[in-house]
Amino acid sequence: AMLLVQGDLQQARSRDIILKDISIADINPKYAEQYLDAILTKPASTDIIAYGLRKDFRLPDLDRDLQKIGIHPEYTHLYRELAYQIPPVADIITMAVREAFTPEIAARFGQYQDYPKPLEEWAEKKGLSKEWSERYWAAHWSLPSASQGFEMLHRGIITHSDLDMLLRALDVMPFWRDKLTGIAYRRLTRVDVRRMYKAGVLTREEVYEAYLQHGYTDENARRMTEFTVQWAMPKEASITRSDILT
Structure with missing residues (x-):
């Protein structure tokens, strides 16, 4: 009977003819509709x-x-629960670092602003609740770069706490955040080092440390320190500036 029905469907026969064919097969006519x-x-x-x-x-x-x-009634609640989507783990992690799970912080940064109402409607059609679509929205914004954050810190626009939150949102590992902040500050130039030593602002050891911060090896940093000390001496007691320039 099943093959007969399939043939009738393939030939686009009417429902009445299909039911008649079922009845003349091995199916009781009174069950033709159900079959x-x-x-x-x-x-x-x-x-x-x-x-x-x-x-x-x-x-x-x-x-x-x-x-x-044919889904058993005892399992329909399972299908209903699974109908409502949970975002992938990668998206959940992004939401977490962008403070989407701490609404008070996200609200402080205006991450819920401009949330479009159509987003809620279309997200629901994909099985996402309003709560999840708001988290997606809160996490979607572009962030300032770390260097822009350092510049804002230098200008007094943000605090160290704000900068730490930015580095966290940029997925910088906790171990590196204070270290990145530490190199955000400008070093003394080599000219500044010489002048400040001559003025008595820097000690010999501080001059040496300053040259290390410029990337010199230990040996070369000591040579630069010795050069600076001699440069700062009175002309009659040291090499002349023309000697240095030549």
């Missing part, structure tokens, strides 16, 4: 859920529609 309904292809549970979400996020007809395709 036809049973063998016709039904949408998959995922299709039913996707369509239901597009019509109404609350899925009021889901239990009935799932039972029609």
